[in-house]
């Protein structure tokens with residue numbers, strides 16, 4: 001199904017943007033993913049138009065995200081585990097995942113060629129883009145590992161399986177934003193491409209706003225855009 005393009009975000013909206021796959025195309029090397037040229041300026045201009053009610057919500061660790069998104073914007077990393085207000089820099093050291101979980105995941109990743117473990121503070125991401133046929137095997141193994149770790153859940157994504165604290169959730173994070181200035185009382189719009197964004201879209205819709213799905217796939221969203229390039233055309237038009 002092809003979803004209609006979203007209306008422009010106008011003052012009165014609170015805009016929440018995913019990063020990977022939404023503001024920038026997904027790449028084999030996650031370190032290579034950056035905003036397009038002029039992107040930071042567009043986000044700043046749009047944030048100003050929306051009274052500051054614009055935030056980037058990412059599964060990346062906040063320290064990693066803050067190298068890619070300017071410090072003068074709201075940023076939430078680790079699916080919302082850590083939030084930085086405009087002008088705020090992240091704490092130097094993240095909290096670590098439980099060592100038993102870290103050890104088991106390290107072993108699992110080492111046993112599958114092409115699988116790669118990325119520790120993101122309390123979140124552990126197992127990437128299998130280079131071993132696409134191993135997804136099911138890895139998921140089964142991870143379910144067993146996580147069943148033994150209190151407070152952790154499995155979060156499947158695009159060619160990635162994450163072990164994350166249950167409260168690291170973009171939906172909960174969006175709701176927390178809506179309780180604080182300058183987001184309070186505004187109509188939330190969540191823009192994202194992946195499973196974790198759907199939690200936040202569901203909350204946005206429940207709060208009277210809407211979701212915007214990037215690319216194909218099952219979604220709560222009533223609106224869609226094809227690609228990050230289309231997202232930027234939409235953002236730039238609204239920022240002018």
Ligand SMILES: [Mg+2]
Pocket residue numbers: 018019020021022192193194
């Ligand atoms: Mg994404």
